[in-house]
Amino acid sequence: MIGSKGMLGKDLMGVLPSSFPDDEVIGWDIEDIDIQKEEDTATQIEKLQPHIVIHVAAYTDVDGCELDEEKAFAVNAEGTKHITLAASRCRAKVVYLSTDYIFDGNKREPYLENDLPSPLNVYGRSKLKGEQYIQEWMKDALIIRTQWLYGSYGKNFVTSILQQATEKKVLSIVNDQVGSPTYTADLAKAISILIGVDARGIFHVANSDLCSWYIFGQAVLKLSGLDKVRVIPISSKEFGRPAVRPSYSVLDCQKLKKETGLTLRPWTEALKNYLNTYRLRISREGR
Numbered sequence: 001m002i003g004s005k006g007m008l009g010k011d012l013m014g015v016l017p018s019s020f021p022d023d024e025v026i027g028w029d030i031e032d033i034d035i036q037k038e039e040d041t042a043t044q045i046e047k048l049q050p051h052i053v054i055h056v057a058a059y060t061d062v063d064g065c066e067l068d069e070e071k072a073f074a075v076n077a078e079g080t081k082h083i084t085l086a087a088s089r090c091r092a093k094v095v096y097l098s099t100d101y102i103f104d105g106n107k108r109e110p111y112l113e114n115d116l117p118s119p120l121n122v123y124g125r126s127k128l129k130g131e132q133y134i135q136e137w138m139k140d141a142l143i144i145r146t147q148w149l150y151g152s153y154g155k156n157f158v159t160s161i162l163q164q165a166t167e168k169k170v171l172s173i174v175n176d177q178v179g180s181p182t183y184t185a186d187l188a189k190a191i192s193i194l195i196g197v198d199a200r201g202i203f204h205v206a207n208s209d210l211c212s213w214y215i216f217g218q219a220v221l222k223l224s225g226l227d228k229v230r231v232i233p234i235s236s237k238e239f240g241r242p243a244v245r246p247s248y249s250v251l252d253c254q255k256l257k258k259e260t261g262l263t264l265r266p267w268t269e270a271l272k273n274y275l276n277t278y279r280l281r282i283s284r285e286g287r
Protein backbone atom coordinates (compact mmCIF):
# COMPACT_ATOMS: atom_id res chain seq x y z
CA MET A 1 0.00 0.00 0.00
CA ILE A 2 1.21 3.52 -0.79
CA GLY A 3 0.09 6.25 1.62
CA SER A 4 0.21 3.92 4.63
CA LYS A 5 0.87 6.68 7.17
CA GLY A 6 -2.12 8.82 6.19
CA MET A 7 -5.50 8.91 7.93
CA LEU A 8 -7.07 6.16 5.82
CA GLY A 9 -3.78 4.32 5.21
CA LYS A 10 -3.26 3.66 8.94
CA ASP A 11 -6.75 2.17 9.29
CA LEU A 12 -6.15 0.02 6.21
CA MET A 13 -2.86 -1.20 7.67
CA GLY A 14 -4.92 -2.36 10.67
CA VAL A 15 -7.68 -4.06 8.68
CA LEU A 16 -5.93 -5.71 5.71
CA PRO A 17 -3.63 -8.22 7.48
CA SER A 18 -6.59 -9.83 9.27
CA SER A 19 -8.78 -9.74 6.13
CA PHE A 20 -6.03 -11.37 4.05
CA PRO A 21 -4.03 -13.55 6.49
CA ASP A 22 -2.38 -15.48 3.66
CA ASP A 23 -0.95 -12.34 2.07
CA GLU A 24 1.82 -10.02 3.14
CA VAL A 25 0.72 -6.38 3.48
CA ILE A 26 3.53 -3.88 2.97
CA GLY A 27 3.01 -0.20 3.72
CA TRP A 28 4.97 2.61 2.07
CA ASP A 29 4.67 6.35 2.55
CA ILE A 30 6.55 9.38 1.26
CA GLU A 31 9.81 8.47 3.03
CA ASP A 32 9.85 5.10 1.23
CA ILE A 33 8.58 6.15 -2.18
CA ASP A 34 7.86 9.58 -3.68
CA ILE A 35 5.25 8.90 -6.33
CA GLN A 36 6.14 12.14 -8.13
CA LYS A 37 9.37 10.41 -9.22
CA GLU A 38 8.59 8.07 -12.08
CA GLU A 39 11.80 6.04 -12.10
CA ASP A 40 11.97 5.50 -8.35
CA THR A 41 8.31 4.52 -8.25
CA ALA A 42 8.82 2.05 -11.09
CA THR A 43 11.97 0.54 -9.54
CA GLN A 44 10.40 0.07 -6.11
CA ILE A 45 7.15 -1.45 -7.37
CA GLU A 46 8.82 -3.69 -9.94
CA LYS A 47 11.33 -4.94 -7.36
CA LEU A 48 8.47 -5.97 -5.06
CA GLN A 49 6.26 -7.57 -7.79
CA PRO A 50 3.03 -7.10 -5.81
CA HIS A 51 -0.35 -8.61 -6.71
CA ILE A 52 -2.25 -5.47 -5.73
CA VAL A 53 -1.14 -1.86 -5.27
CA ILE A 54 -3.49 0.02 -2.95
CA HIS A 55 -2.90 3.68 -3.68
CA VAL A 56 -4.15 6.05 -0.96
CA ALA A 57 -1.30 8.57 -1.18
CA ALA A 58 -2.34 12.06 -2.23
CA TYR A 59 -1.85 15.76 -1.73
CA THR A 60 -5.14 16.12 0.19
CA ASP A 61 -4.97 19.76 1.30
CA VAL A 62 -7.81 21.06 -0.89
CA ASP A 63 -6.94 24.74 -0.39
CA GLY A 64 -3.21 23.99 -0.67
CA CYS A 65 -3.90 22.37 -4.07
CA GLU A 66 -5.68 25.54 -5.21
CA LEU A 67 -2.57 27.57 -4.38
CA ASP A 68 -0.10 25.04 -5.82
CA GLU A 69 -1.66 23.49 -8.91
CA GLU A 70 1.70 22.12 -10.08
CA LYS A 71 2.17 20.05 -6.93
CA ALA A 72 -1.47 18.92 -6.95
CA PHE A 73 -1.11 17.49 -10.46
CA ALA A 74 2.44 16.16 -9.84
CA VAL A 75 1.25 14.06 -6.88
CA ASN A 76 -2.41 13.30 -7.55
CA ALA A 77 -2.38 12.90 -11.32
CA GLU A 78 1.21 12.13 -12.46
CA GLY A 79 1.97 10.17 -9.27
CA THR A 80 -1.05 8.00 -9.98
CA LYS A 81 0.10 7.50 -13.57
CA HIS A 82 3.57 6.43 -12.37
CA ILE A 83 2.04 3.86 -10.01
CA THR A 84 -0.35 2.57 -12.66
CA LEU A 85 2.34 2.11 -15.32
CA ALA A 86 4.64 0.25 -12.92
CA ALA A 87 1.79 -1.87 -11.57
CA SER A 88 0.59 -2.82 -15.03
CA ARG A 89 4.11 -4.01 -15.94
CA CYS A 90 3.91 -6.36 -12.92
CA ARG A 91 0.31 -7.32 -13.82
CA ALA A 92 -0.71 -5.95 -10.42
CA LYS A 93 -4.16 -4.48 -9.90
CA VAL A 94 -4.37 -0.87 -8.71
CA VAL A 95 -6.90 0.18 -6.08
CA TYR A 96 -7.21 3.99 -6.14
CA LEU A 97 -9.03 6.31 -3.77
CA SER A 98 -10.83 9.22 -5.38
CA THR A 99 -13.20 11.91 -4.24
CA ASP A 100 -16.69 13.43 -4.39
CA TYR A 101 -14.96 16.69 -5.39
CA ILE A 102 -14.83 15.46 -8.98
CA PHE A 103 -18.52 16.52 -9.12
CA ASP A 104 -19.82 20.09 -9.30
CA GLY A 105 -22.84 19.59 -7.01
CA ASN A 106 -25.45 20.80 -9.48
CA LYS A 107 -27.26 17.43 -9.62
CA ARG A 108 -28.86 17.95 -6.19
CA GLU A 109 -29.42 14.22 -5.77
CA PRO A 110 -26.92 11.45 -4.93
CA TYR A 111 -24.23 11.00 -7.58
CA LEU A 112 -23.97 7.68 -9.41
CA GLU A 113 -20.66 6.17 -10.51
CA ASN A 114 -21.36 7.00 -14.16
CA ASP A 115 -22.51 10.60 -13.64
CA LEU A 116 -20.45 13.10 -15.56
CA PRO A 117 -17.58 14.58 -13.51
CA SER A 118 -17.12 18.34 -13.55
CA PRO A 119 -14.73 19.36 -10.75
CA LEU A 120 -14.86 22.90 -9.37
CA ASN A 121 -11.39 22.99 -7.83
CA VAL A 122 -7.77 22.00 -8.55
CA TYR A 123 -7.82 19.08 -6.07
CA GLY A 124 -10.89 17.61 -7.82
CA ARG A 125 -9.36 18.10 -11.26
CA SER A 126 -6.07 16.49 -10.22
CA LYS A 127 -7.82 13.47 -8.64
CA LEU A 128 -10.03 13.09 -11.73
CA LYS A 129 -6.93 13.11 -13.93
CA GLY A 130 -5.60 10.30 -11.72
CA GLU A 131 -8.80 8.32 -12.37
CA GLN A 132 -8.48 8.94 -16.10
CA TYR A 133 -4.85 7.75 -16.22
CA ILE A 134 -5.86 4.54 -14.44
CA GLN A 135 -8.77 3.94 -16.81
CA GLU A 136 -6.48 4.56 -19.77
CA TRP A 137 -3.74 2.16 -18.65
CA MET A 138 -5.52 -0.58 -16.70
CA LYS A 139 -8.72 -2.43 -17.46
CA ASP A 140 -9.29 -4.22 -14.13
CA ALA A 141 -8.45 -1.43 -11.66
CA LEU A 142 -10.71 -0.56 -8.73
CA ILE A 143 -11.52 3.13 -8.19
CA ILE A 144 -13.27 4.01 -4.93
CA ARG A 145 -14.73 7.49 -4.54
CA THR A 146 -15.41 8.63 -1.01
CA GLN A 147 -15.94 11.86 0.92
CA TRP A 148 -15.69 13.96 4.09
CA LEU A 149 -13.28 11.59 5.87
CA TYR A 150 -12.45 11.62 9.57
CA GLY A 151 -10.65 8.98 11.58
CA SER A 152 -8.35 8.14 14.44
CA TYR A 153 -5.17 9.30 12.77
CA GLY A 154 -4.27 12.86 11.84
CA LYS A 155 -6.20 16.11 11.85
CA ASN A 156 -9.72 16.20 10.50
CA PHE A 157 -12.99 18.16 10.81
CA VAL A 158 -14.01 16.43 14.07
CA THR A 159 -10.71 17.03 15.87
CA SER A 160 -10.68 20.59 14.56
CA ILE A 161 -14.18 21.30 15.99
CA LEU A 162 -13.21 19.74 19.34
CA GLN A 163 -10.03 21.81 19.44
CA GLN A 164 -11.85 25.05 18.53
CA ALA A 165 -14.47 24.33 21.22
CA THR A 166 -11.73 24.50 23.88
CA GLU A 167 -10.64 27.92 22.61
CA LYS A 168 -13.87 29.72 21.62
CA LYS A 169 -17.44 30.15 22.85
CA VAL A 170 -18.84 30.69 19.36
CA LEU A 171 -17.97 28.68 16.23
CA SER A 172 -18.96 29.58 12.65
CA ILE A 173 -19.53 26.55 10.43
CA VAL A 174 -20.45 26.35 6.75
CA ASN A 175 -24.09 25.40 6.15
CA ASP A 176 -24.35 25.38 2.35
CA GLN A 177 -22.34 22.24 1.52
CA VAL A 178 -24.07 18.89 1.86
CA GLY A 179 -22.35 15.48 1.95
CA SER A 180 -21.94 12.31 4.01
CA PRO A 181 -19.28 12.33 6.74
CA THR A 182 -17.38 9.05 6.48
CA TYR A 183 -15.43 7.24 9.19
CA THR A 184 -12.15 5.85 7.85
CA ALA A 185 -12.54 2.69 9.97
CA ASP A 186 -15.82 1.89 8.14
CA LEU A 187 -14.31 2.81 4.79
CA ALA A 188 -11.24 0.60 5.40
CA LYS A 189 -13.50 -2.42 6.03
CA ALA A 190 -15.49 -1.68 2.88
CA ILE A 191 -12.28 -1.40 0.83
CA SER A 192 -11.07 -4.76 2.12
CA ILE A 193 -14.44 -6.33 1.20
CA LEU A 194 -14.28 -4.85 -2.32
CA ILE A 195 -10.74 -6.19 -2.73
CA GLY A 196 -11.89 -9.59 -1.39
CA VAL A 197 -14.58 -9.92 -4.09
CA ASP A 198 -12.13 -8.70 -6.75
CA ALA A 199 -14.36 -5.71 -7.60
CA ARG A 200 -13.38 -3.70 -10.67
CA GLY A 201 -14.47 -0.33 -12.01
CA ILE A 202 -15.76 2.63 -10.00
CA PHE A 203 -17.55 2.34 -6.64
CA HIS A 204 -18.95 5.06 -4.39
CA VAL A 205 -18.38 4.33 -0.69
CA ALA A 206 -19.53 6.58 2.17
CA ASN A 207 -21.46 6.34 5.43
CA SER A 208 -25.25 6.60 4.94
CA ASP A 209 -27.41 9.72 5.31
CA LEU A 210 -26.39 13.28 4.64
CA CYS A 211 -25.90 16.61 6.38
CA SER A 212 -24.15 19.97 6.09
CA TRP A 213 -20.84 20.73 7.84
CA TYR A 214 -22.91 22.87 10.24
CA ILE A 215 -25.13 19.91 11.24
CA PHE A 216 -22.06 17.65 11.43
CA GLY A 217 -20.30 20.17 13.71
CA GLN A 218 -23.37 20.49 15.95
CA ALA A 219 -23.53 16.69 16.27
CA VAL A 220 -19.83 16.54 17.23
CA LEU A 221 -20.38 19.11 19.99
CA LYS A 222 -23.63 17.56 21.28
CA LEU A 223 -22.22 14.03 21.41
CA SER A 224 -19.15 15.40 23.23
CA GLY A 225 -21.26 17.20 25.88
CA LEU A 226 -20.18 20.60 24.56
CA ASP A 227 -23.71 21.90 23.80
CA LYS A 228 -22.89 25.20 25.48
CA VAL A 229 -20.63 26.22 22.60
CA ARG A 230 -22.74 28.32 20.22
CA VAL A 231 -22.62 27.45 16.53
CA ILE A 232 -23.46 29.97 13.84
CA PRO A 233 -24.30 28.75 10.32
CA ILE A 234 -22.43 30.69 7.65
CA SER A 235 -22.14 30.50 3.86
CA SER A 236 -19.08 29.18 2.02
CA LYS A 237 -18.62 32.69 0.64
CA GLU A 238 -18.46 34.14 4.18
CA PHE A 239 -15.98 31.42 5.18
CA GLY A 240 -13.82 32.45 2.23
CA ARG A 241 -11.59 29.41 1.49
CA PRO A 242 -9.37 29.52 -1.64
CA ALA A 243 -10.96 26.40 -3.21
CA VAL A 244 -14.63 26.30 -4.20
CA ARG A 245 -16.39 23.16 -2.96
CA PRO A 246 -19.52 21.56 -4.43
CA SER A 247 -22.67 22.58 -2.54
CA TYR A 248 -24.01 19.01 -2.83
CA SER A 249 -21.76 15.97 -3.27
CA VAL A 250 -23.67 13.06 -1.73
CA LEU A 251 -22.57 9.75 -3.29
CA ASP A 252 -25.09 7.06 -4.24
CA CYS A 253 -23.68 3.81 -2.79
CA GLN A 254 -26.27 1.39 -4.24
CA LYS A 255 -23.70 -0.29 -6.49
CA LEU A 256 -21.65 -1.24 -3.42
CA LYS A 257 -24.79 -2.76 -1.86
CA LYS A 258 -25.71 -4.61 -5.04
CA GLU A 259 -22.26 -6.17 -5.51
CA THR A 260 -21.28 -6.88 -1.89
CA GLY A 261 -24.50 -6.64 0.17
CA LEU A 262 -22.82 -3.90 2.20
CA THR A 263 -24.35 -0.59 3.31
CA LEU A 264 -22.23 1.59 5.57
CA ARG A 265 -24.03 2.61 8.77
CA PRO A 266 -25.52 6.13 9.13
CA TRP A 267 -22.89 8.82 9.75
CA THR A 268 -24.42 9.66 13.18
CA GLU A 269 -23.81 6.09 14.41
CA ALA A 270 -20.29 6.03 13.03
CA LEU A 271 -19.57 9.40 14.67
CA LYS A 272 -20.77 8.12 18.09
CA ASN A 273 -18.47 5.12 17.73
CA TYR A 274 -15.54 7.32 16.69
CA LEU A 275 -16.06 9.73 19.61
CA ASN A 276 -16.16 6.83 22.10
CA THR A 277 -12.85 5.55 20.70
CA TYR A 278 -11.45 9.11 20.74
CA ARG A 279 -12.42 9.64 24.42
CA LEU A 280 -10.89 6.30 25.41
CA ARG A 281 -7.64 7.20 23.65
CA ILE A 282 -7.48 10.64 25.26
CA SER A 283 -8.10 9.20 28.75
CA ARG A 284 -5.48 6.49 28.19
CA GLU A 285 -2.98 9.12 27.09
CA GLY A 286 -3.87 11.06 30.29
CA ARG A 287 -4.77 14.23 28.41
Ligand SMILES: NC(=O)c1ccc[n+]([C@@H]2O[C@H](COP(=O)([O-])OP(=O)(O)OC[C@H]3O[C@@H](n4cnc5c(N)ncnc54)[C@H](OP(=O)(O)O)[C@@H]3O)[C@@H](O)[C@H]2O)c1
Nearest residue numbers: 003005006007008030034035057058060097099146148149
Ligand atom coordinates in the same frame (compact mmCIF):
# COMPACT_ATOMS: atom_id res chain seq x y z
N1 LIG B 1 -9.64 13.24 3.48
C1 LIG B 1 -10.79 13.25 2.81
O1 LIG B 1 -11.79 13.84 3.25
C2 LIG B 1 -10.90 12.53 1.49
C3 LIG B 1 -12.10 12.62 0.78
C4 LIG B 1 -12.21 11.95 -0.44
C5 LIG B 1 -11.16 11.19 -0.91
N2 LIG B 1 -9.99 11.14 -0.21
C6 LIG B 1 -8.89 10.36 -0.77
O2 LIG B 1 -8.63 9.27 0.10
C7 LIG B 1 -7.22 8.99 0.12
C8 LIG B 1 -6.71 9.00 1.55
O3 LIG B 1 -6.97 10.28 2.11
P1 LIG B 1 -6.42 10.68 3.55
O4 LIG B 1 -7.29 11.77 4.06
O5 LIG B 1 -6.17 9.46 4.36
O6 LIG B 1 -5.04 11.34 3.13
P2 LIG B 1 -3.80 11.80 4.04
O7 LIG B 1 -4.10 11.58 5.49
O8 LIG B 1 -3.41 13.16 3.58
O9 LIG B 1 -2.70 10.73 3.64
C9 LIG B 1 -2.08 10.75 2.40
C10 LIG B 1 -0.68 10.19 2.57
O10 LIG B 1 0.00 10.28 1.31
C11 LIG B 1 1.31 10.77 1.56
N3 LIG B 1 1.87 11.43 0.38
C12 LIG B 1 1.71 12.72 -0.02
N4 LIG B 1 2.45 12.98 -1.12
C13 LIG B 1 3.10 11.82 -1.41
C14 LIG B 1 4.04 11.45 -2.42
N5 LIG B 1 4.48 12.34 -3.34
N6 LIG B 1 4.53 10.20 -2.43
C15 LIG B 1 4.12 9.29 -1.51
N7 LIG B 1 3.24 9.58 -0.52
C16 LIG B 1 2.74 10.83 -0.47
C17 LIG B 1 1.12 11.75 2.69
O11 LIG B 1 2.34 12.07 3.31
P3 LIG B 1 2.49 13.53 4.02
O12 LIG B 1 1.43 13.60 5.06
O13 LIG B 1 3.87 13.51 4.55
O14 LIG B 1 2.27 14.53 2.91
C18 LIG B 1 0.16 10.97 3.59
O15 LIG B 1 0.83 10.09 4.47
C19 LIG B 1 -6.58 10.00 -0.82
O16 LIG B 1 -6.44 9.44 -2.09
C20 LIG B 1 -7.59 11.13 -0.87
O17 LIG B 1 -7.51 11.86 -2.09
C21 LIG B 1 -9.84 11.79 0.98
